[in-house]
Amino acid sequence: MVVVPLAKRSQRCPVFSPLCTLMWLGLSWFSFCPQLRAEVLEQWSFNPKTYQLRFTAQSEPESFLLENPTRIVIDIPDVTWEGKTVDKTYGGLVRAVRIAQFQPEITRIVLELSPEAKLLSQNVNFEKNSTPQGNEWQLTPRLKKFIFPCPNCCKCHQ
Numbered sequence: 001m002v003v004v005p006l007a008k009r010s011q012r013c014p015v016f017s018p019l020c021t022l023m024w025l026g027l028s029w030f031s032f033c034p035q036l037r038a039e040v041l042e043q044w045s046f047n048p049k050t051y052q053l054r055f056t057a058q059s060e061p062e063s064f065l066l067e068n069p070t071r072i073v074i075d076i077p078d079v080t081w082e083g084k085t086v087d088k089t090y091g092g093l094v095r096a097v098r099i100a101q102f103q104p105e106i107t108r109i110v111l112e113l114s115p116e117a118k119l120l121s122q123n124v125n126f127e128k129n130s131t132p133q134g135n136e137w138q139l140t141p142r143l144k145k146f147i148f149p150c151p152n153c154c155k156c157h158q
Contacts, residue, residue, distance in 0.1 A: 038080045038105040043133065045108040046097050046111075048090040052140045053097070053111065056133050062087040062152060063139075069095075074112040093117035093143045094137055111141070112146040 008060035036094040044055035059078045066073055086099040095114040102108035113119070 018092050021135060023083075025052070031152040038078050041076065041079050041099070041107050042100065043136075046090075046094075047087070048094065050140060051092070051094050051111075051143055052138060053109065054136060054138050055109070056131070057117050058134050060128075061126055061137055063126075065122065065124070066120075069115065070113040070117065070119065072113070072139075074124075074139070075102060075113075076107045076109070077103055079107045080123050093145060094141075113143070116146050118144045120144055 039058055041055060041057060044053070046053050053074075055076070057076050057079050059076060062075045062077070064073050065071065079100060081101045087096065088098075089096045093114050093116070094111050095117075096110075096112040098108075098110040098112070100108055124139060124141065127140075129136045129138065
């Protein structure tokens with residue numbers, strides 16, 4: 001094994017040495033600069049009795065609705081999910097909660113509603129609370145149970 005002294009390395013490759021040094025410094029700076037790395041979603045909770053979802057993230061979530069089945073979709077930009085995909089089922093108006101990495105720096109949370117759940121508002125609003133751990137976002141969808149009429153109806157619901 002031949003060890004080449006540092007001075008001789010730079011003499012052998014004068015063009016790439018400054019470039020390699022700049023690249024190394026840039027990568028080192030990037031890895032130690034938390035503002036450039038995506039935040040990791042670590043704290044979240046869902047209360048199946050109140051249908052309240054809470055999570056902590058610095059960036060503001062975006063949401064939209066999907067149909068068949070009805071789902072509230074929440075995208076959290078600049079946040080990554082490092083765990084396995086979460087797929088928890090419940091027995092109320094919110095049938096399931098899923099959390100997964102949607103795109104490299106977007107974590108997606110999906111609240112799947114049961115067929116008898118009716119959203120009282122098409123707007124999904126988040127409440128933001130500043131905590132020492134970061135911004136805590138809270139979503140409590142306004143839901144009501146829809147009672148399907150019986151096929152032989154007229155007497156069973158009176």
